[in-house]
Amino acid sequence: RLLADLRARFHTISLVWADGGYAGRLVTWAKTVLSMTVQVVQRTDDLTGFHVVPRRWVVERTFAWISKHRRCVRDYETLPAHHEAMIHIPMIMTMSRRLARTGDW
Structure with a gap:
């Protein structure tokens, strides 16, 4: 719903960054329905330190x-x-x- 409202109000936004929890069907739905790219930013758990x-x-x-x-x-x-x-x-x-x-x- 948020992405649909974002597309309706700001039609020039074409790239959205999302947390790893949003990977999956949302990415393909946003691409096909809204013509918007959702780029998932993954964190890596195998690194130590900051x-x-x-x-x-x-x-x-x-x-x-x-x-x-x-x-x-x-x-x-x-x-x-x-x-x-x-x-x-x-x-x-x-x-x-x-x-x-x-x-x-």
Whole structure:
């Protein structure tokens, strides 16, 4: 459902990165139905120590930004719409601070 909404709103997006849990039928469905490429970023369990996995850091960084806000640290919300709003608010605050710092407007 999320990919279908993404395609409907932003028709120029053609590549989506996904976690290893989304491998399988979703990749072929997105390719045939939505004409969208879903690239699964796999992690390797056989490595020891810290290794950067390509594109996975983007998701982890975003989760860290959201977790800076106290209400997003725990799951207090009961309705999915409230939870979604509590994700939008920290991201709006984060992105508006970043835009204000640039001064390119």
